[in-house]
Amino acid sequence: MSSEVEIKIPAVGESITEVFIGEWYVDKGTFVELDGNVVGLETDKATFDVPAPVAGTITKVLKEAGDTAEIGEVIGYMEKGEAPAASKAAAVPDAKASGGGHVMPAAERAMEEANLPAGSVAGSGPSGRVLKEDVARHVQSGGGPKPMTGSRETKSVPMSPIRQTIASRLVNAQQTAALLTTFNEIDMLAVKEMRQQYKDDFEKKYGTKLGFMSFFVKAIVDALQEYPAINAQMDGNKLIYHNYCDVGIAVGGGKGLVVPVLRNAENMSFAEIEQAIRDFGARAQKNQISLDELEGGTFTVTNGGVYGSLLSTPIVNPPQSGVLGMHGIVDRPIAVNGEVVIRPMMYVALTYDHRVVDGKEAVTFLKRIKDVIEDPARLVLEV
Numbered sequence: 111m112s113s114e115v116e117i118k119i120p121a122v123g124e125s126i127t128e129v130f131i132g133e134w135y136v137d138k139g140t141f142v143e144l145d146g147n148v149v150g151l152e153t154d155k156a157t158f159d160v161p162a163p164v165a166g167t168i169t170k171v172l173k174e175a176g177d178t179a180e181i182g183e184v185i186g187y188m189e190k191g192e193a194p195a196a197s198k199a200a201a202v203p204d205a206k207a208s209g210g211g212h213v214m215p216a217a218e219r220a221m222e223e224a225n226l227p228a229g230s231v232a233g234s235g236p237s238g239r240v241l242k243e244d245v246a247r248h249v250q251s252g253g254g255p256k257p258m259t260g261s262r263e264t265k266s267v268p269m270s271p272i273r274q275t276i277a278s279r280l281v282n283a284q285q286t287a288a289l290l291t292t293f294n295e296i297d298m299l300a301v302k303e304m305r306q307q308y309k310d311d312f313e314k315k316y317g318t319k320l321g322f323m324s325f326f327v328k329a330i331v332d333a334l335q336e337y338p339a340i341n342a343q344m345d346g347n348k349l350i351y352h353n354y355c356d357v358g359i360a361v362g363g364g365k366g367l368v369v370p371v372l373r374n375a376e377n378m379s380f381a382e383i384e385q386a387i388r389d390f391g392a393r394a395q396k397n398q399i400s401l402d403e404l405e406g407g408t409f410t411v412t413n414g415g416v417y418g419s420l421l422s423t424p425i426v427n428p429p430q431s432g433v434l435g436m437h438g439i440v441d442r443p444i445a446v447n448g449e450v451v452i453r454p455m456m457y458v459a460l461t462y463d464h465r466v467v468d469g470k471e472a473v474t475f476l477k478r479i480k481d482v483i484e485d486p487a488r489l490v491l492e493v
Contacts, residue, residue, distance in 0.1 A: 288464035316381035360412035363394035
């Protein structure tokens with residue numbers, strides 16, 4: 111009797127019937143431990159990894175990267191068995207040695223495309239393995255090769271479902287909504303001093319660091335409750351108002367930007383917000399955010415400042431009516447009580463759907479966030 115085991119597309123959501131084959135993490139002939147990830151899948155909303163159903167060797171690959179497959183479809187086969195003696199210590203998947211670590215197959219291809227020599231990229235994976243993301247960071251940081259003359263090749267690759275959905279929604283938002291952006295600047299001194307004063311006690315008690323995002327989520331909830339139109343959505347000729355605040359938090363994932371949602375953020379404490387955001391960030395890097403965590407949302411906040419952005423105009427995520435863009439904190443001279451002082455300043459931007467929100471509401475909403483962040487005691491006193 112054959113010991114071959116099927117590698118099938120698992121169910122990834124009630125409404126999902128087809129997926130996009132992403133990157134195969136292992137090659138044919140590679141030994142994989144039980145539950146080791148063998149291939150990445152992508153839908154229009156999220157990415158998922160398919161674990162090995164048994165410990166064994168990959169014998170057949172039926173679907174290549176870029177192909178589509180239906181739920182339950184067989185995309186490959188494995189031969190059940192133990193790892194060859196030579197590979198047991200390597201803790202598969204198969205990889206090539208490089209600078210004391212191992213280069214994963216996808217990273218190896220990326221290094222070849224970037225013309226990077228072996229050993230030039232530091233690995234951040236288990237046991238120092240070099241991942242595809244490590245190669246991308248190395249190139250972006252200026253560690254790539256010097257410009258070369260000669261062959262100038264191009265290649266065409268299909269857009270992933272996530273990238274297609276992002277593109278479609280952004281274009282749809284621009285074409286169907288009356289988007290307008292208003293700006294303000296916030297003196298972050300009070301929040302920085304509060305974080306400095308209580309950071310150790312906070313982390314000791316709750317097991318997580320006190321960041322800036324929890325202050326902004328609290329301020330957003332406060333402002334949404336005072337200006338409910340910004341928390342509303344259009345439904346034909348009707349406006350749907352929500353008595354809850356489901357705040358989407360934009361986080362960078364292994365396959366791109368995802369926006370998991372803090373449900374009923376109005377009922378969450380600072381610690382609960384920080385713990386949830388930290389969890390979102392960790393799981394997004396591993397493509398472990400579930401579909402239900404990405405559904406809905408009444409308002410979104412995105413922090414381009416973590417990537418060095420000074421100012422931007424975020425785009426509303428339909429059918430939401432507003433999105434807040436946070437940016438980098440920069441020491442700048444400002445006038446305070448008639449004197450020039452140096453303060454840590456942040457530009458903030460609110461993009462809103464002018465069909466739902468009037469200009470006055472948008473400006474005062476953003477001003478309310480500014481007032482609360484500059485005087486956090488307002489959050490406690492509710493004034």
